[in-house]
Amino acid sequence: xxxxxxxxxxxxxxxxDTFDHQVSAEDLALQPTRKEFEGSYTFVLFPFLKFxxxxxxxxxxxxxxxxxxxxxxxxxxxxxxxxxxxxxxEQSWLxxxxxxxxxxxxxxxxxKGEKVMVEFSSPNTNKPLHLGHLRNNFLGFSVAEILAAxxxxxxxxxxxxxxxxxxxxxxxxYQHFGNGETPESSGLKGDHLAGKxxxxxxxxxxKEIAALMAEGATEEEAKKQAPLILEAQEMLRKWEAxxxxxxxxxxxxxxxxxxxxxxxxxxMGVSFDQYYYESDTYLLGKDIxxxxxxxxxxxxxxxxxxxxDLTQEGLDExxxxxGDGTSVYITQDMGTADLKYQDFNISKSVYVVGxxxxxxxxxxxxxxxxxxxxxxxxxxxxxxxxxxxxxxxxKSREGTVVDADDLIQEMIDTAASHTKELGKIxxxxxxxxxxxxxxxxxxxxxxxxxxxxxxxxxxFNPQESIEFQGNTGPFIQYSHARIxxxxxxxxxxxxxxxxxxxxxxxxxxxxxQELIMALNGFEKKISQAGEELSPSIIAQYLFDLAKExxxxxxxxxxxxxxxxxxxxxxxxxxxxxxxxxxxxxKLLGIKVPEKM
RNA sequence: GGUCCUGUAGCUCAACUGGAUAGAGCAACUGCCUUCUAAGCAGUAGGUUAAAGGUUCGAGUCCUUUCAGGAUCACCA
Numbered sequence: 001x002x003x004x005x006x007x008x009x010x011x012x013x014x015x016x017d018t019f020d021h022q023v024s025a026e027d028l029a030l031q032p033t034r035k036e037f038e039g040s041y042t043f044v045l046f047p048f049l050k051f052x053x054x055x056x057x058x059x060x061x062x063x064x065x066x067x068x069x070x071x072x073x074x075x076x077x078x079x080x081x082x083x084x085x086x087x088x089x090e091q092s093w094l095x096x097x098x099x100x101x102x103x104x105x106x107x108x109x110x111x112k113g114e115k116v117m118v119e120f121s122s123p124n125t126n127k128p129l130h131l132g133h134l135r136n137n138f139l140g141f142s143v144a145e146i147l148a149a150x151x152x153x154x155x156x157x158x159x160x161x162x163x164x165x166x167x168x169x170x171x172x173x174y175q176h177f178g179n180g181e182t183p184e185s186s187g188l189k190g191d192h193l194a195g196k197x198x199x200x201x202x203x204x205x206x207k208e209i210a211a212l213m214a215e216g217a218t219e220e221e222a223k224k225q226a227p228l229i230l231e232a233q234e235m236l237r238k239w240e241a242x243x244x245x246x247x248x249x250x251x252x253x254x255x256x257x258x259x260x261x262x263x264x265x266x267x268m269g270v271s272f273d274q275y276y277y278e279s280d281t282y283l284l285g286k287d288i289x290x291x292x293x294x295x296x297x298x299x300x301x302x303x304x305x306x307x308x309d310l311t312q313e314g315l316d317e318x319x320x321x322x323g324d325g326t327s328v329y330i331t332q333d334m335g336t337a338d339l340k341y342q343d344f345n346i347s348k349s350v351y352v353v354g355x356x357x358x359x360x361x362x363x364x365x366x367x368x369x370x371x372x373x374x375x376x377x378x379x380x381x382x383x384x385x386x387x388x389x390x391x392x393x394x395k396s397r398e399g400t401v402v403d404a405d406d407l408i409q410e411m412i413d414t415a416a417s418h419t420k421e422l423g424k425i426x427x428x429x430x431x432x433x434x435x436x437x438x439x440x441x442x443x444x445x446x447x448x449x450x451x452x453x454x455x456x457x458x459x460f461n462p463q464e465s466i467e468f469q470g471n472t473g474p475f476i477q478y479s480h481a482r483i484x485x486x487x488x489x490x491x492x493x494x495x496x497x498x499x500x501x502x503x504x505x506x507x508x509x510x511x512x513q514e515l516i517m518a519l520n521g522f523e524k525k526i527s528q529a530g531e532e533l534s535p536s537i538i539a540q541y542l543f544d545l546a547k548e549x550x551x552x553x554x555x556x557x558x559x560x561x562x563x564x565x566x567x568x569x570x571x572x573x574x575x576x577x578x579x580x581x582x583x584x585x586k587l588l589g590i591k592v593p594e595k596m
Numbered sequence: 597g598g599u600c601c602u603g604u605a606g607c608u609c610a611a612c613u614g615g616a617u618a619g620a621g622c623a624a625c626u627g628c629c630u631u632c633u634a635a636g637c638a639g640u641a642g643g644u645u646a647a648a649g650g651u652u653c654g655a656g657u658c659c660u661u662u663c664a665g666g667a668u669c670a671c672c673a
Contacts, residue, residue, distance in 0.1 A: 470621035554637040
C-alpha cells in the first residue's frame with residue numbers, strides 16, 4: 001500500500017469510528033499540500049461536513065487526532081479552515097525512496113496484454129516535411145512511447161499518401177520542366193526535389209489561370225480549364241489504369257522521396273513498425289459499404305450514391321460512395337480501419353492527425369461503431385492544433401513553410417554556437433561534440449513542441465521561440481548532466497550509494513523529502529499521460545522535477561557533507577532523479593547527455 | 597449560418613479534473629561562482645482568468661448568453 005492509500009484508509013476508518021459514517025477509501029482523495037503550509041498531503045473537509053455535523057476546524061482536529069493515533073505514517077497535522085494538512089514521518093519517506101530506488105524498471109508499468117496502434121506522420125509524397133509534420137511526428141512517437149510505458153504493446157504505423165492528384169501535379173511539372181534532373185544530378189534531397197516541382201506546377205498553373213481570365217474566362221472556369229490541371233487529371237486516370245510510363249515515373253519519383261524521408265526520420269529519431277501505402281489501400285472499403293447497406297447503417301439515394309445517416313448522432317448525412325461507384329476518402333478509411341485490426345488484432349487505435357479533420361474522424365468513428373466493429377470503442381483521434389508562423393499560416397504550394405530539415409539543422413547549429421560560447425566542450429572529441437549539439441538542438445525543438453497541450457494551436461517564431469534556458473529541453477538535459485558528474489565523482493572516490501550505504505539514516509531535509517515526493521509521482525503521471533494521450537503532462541513533470549532537484553543541489557552539500565550516510569543518501573537521491581529524468585525524456589523521444 | 601476547438605501576467609505555457617492568497621519560464625530589475633557544471637539558485641515586479649449572468653460552502657475549471665480567434669460543414673483529398 002502506498003502512503004496515500006494508507007492515509008486514506010485511516011481517514012475512512014476515522015469517519016466510521018468517530019462519525020459513524022461509512023465511506024470507502026476509494027472515494028476519498030488527497031492533494032499535495034501547497035508550499036506555504038506545513039505538511040505533505042491535504043485532505044479537504046468541506047464535502048464531508050454534512051456527515052461530521054461539526055465546524056470544519058473541529059472536524060479536521062478530530063480526524064487529524066485519529067490519524068496521529070492510528071496511522072503509522074502520519075507524524076503531525078494542522079488544520080487551516082477546511083483543510084487538514086497531514087505530515088508524513090521521515091522514515092516513511094525513506095522507505096518510499098528505497099522502494100523506488102530498488103525498482104529496475106523505472107517508468108515501466110505492468111503489461112496490460114493489449115495491443116494499440118498509433119498512426120502518425122502520414123506524409124504526402126509530393127513535398128518535403130515541414131514544421132507542422134514535426135509536431136505530428138514528435139507527438140505520435142512520444143504517445144507511442146507513453147503507451148508502451150503504460151504496458152501496452154504498441155505498433156507505430158505510417159500511412160503514406162503516395163497517390164492522388166497532388167502527386168500527379170509534381171509529376172506533370174517534372175515532365176515539363178525536369179530535364180531529367182535527379183537527386184544525384186542536382187544534389188537535392190529527393191523529397192525536396194519533388195517539392196520543387198510541386199511549387200513549379202503551382203506557379204505555371206497560376207499563369208495559365210491568369211491568361212485564361214485575361215481572355216474573359218471566370219476564375220472558376222479558368223481553374224478547371226487550365227491545360228496543366230487537365231493534364232494532371234489525365235495522369236491520375238492513367239495511373240489508375242496502370243499506364244506503364246506513368247507508373248514508372250511515379251515509382252521513380254516516390255523512391256526519391258522515400259529516400260529523403262528516411263533521412264529526415266532518422267535525424268528526427270522517429271521510426272515505424274508498419275508502413276501502409278494508400279496506393280494499396282485506396283480501393284478498400286467498398287465491401288464495407290455493401291455490409292452497411294445490408295445492416296441498414298447506410299442507405300442509397302436515387303442516383304445510386306450511398307450515404308450514412310448520422311442525424312441521430314447529431315451529425316449530418318455523409319457520402320460514403322459516389323454514384324458512379326468510386327470511393328471517397330472515408331470509404332478507404334473504413335477499409336483501412338478493418339485492415340489494421342486484421343493485421344494486428346488491436347484493441348485501441350490512435351490517429352495522430354491535425355484538428356482540421358475533427359469532423360472527418362467523428363464521422364468515421366461513429367460509422368465504425370454503428371457497424372459493430374469490436375475495436376469501435378478503442379478508436380481515438382489525437383487531434384492537435386496547427387503550428388502558425390508570425391506571418392500566418394504555412395502554405396506548401398506557396399513555399400511559405402518552415403522546412404523540417406532546415407529547422408532541425410538550424411537548431412543544431414544554434415546549440416553548437418551556444419555551447420561553444422559557454423565554453424563547455426573541453427575534452428570533447430569532435431564526434432562527441434557533434435553528438436551533443438544534435439542532442440541539444442533536437443531536445444530543445446522536441447520539448448518546445450511537446451510541452452504544450454496538443455489540442456492548442458501554437459505560434460512558432462523562428463527567431464524567438466526556441467530557448468535553451470528555463471522551461472526547455474536543454475534545462476532538463478543540463479540537470480541530468482549535472483547529476484552524471486556527481487555520480488562520476490562518487491564512483492571515483494568510492495561512495496557506496498547502494499541502499500546499504502544509507503541504511504539507518506535518521507533524518508532527511510525538507511528539500512529531500514520534496515524530491516522523494518516528486519519522484520514518487522512519476523508513475524501516476526505516466527498513467528495520466530497515457531489516458532489523456534498527452535506528452536505535455538510528462539514534459540511539465542520533468543521540468544518540475546529538474547527544478548526541484550536544482551533547488552536541492554543549491555541548498556545542500558553532497559561531498560563536503562561529513563556524515564557518510566547522509567552523503568550516500570544524497571548521491572542515491574541524485575542518481576534516482578537522473579534515472580527518472582532519463583526515463584521521462586525517453587518518453588518524449590529526447591536523449592540526455594552525461595556531460596554538457 | 598450550423599457544429600467543434602481555443603481565449604489565464606507584455607510574451608510562451610501550468611493549475612493534480614470543483615478546493616486555500618491562480619503558479620512557472622522568457623523579457624525587466626536585485627543578489628549568489630576560490631567549494632559537487634551559473635544552460636543553475638534565491639528574490640522584486642507583473643492578474644477584474646475575454647465579458648456578463650447562473651449553479652454552491654467554494655468556480656480559471658460546470659451551465660447560459662455575448663465577444664474575439666481558428667477549424668470544419670463538397671459525388672475534394
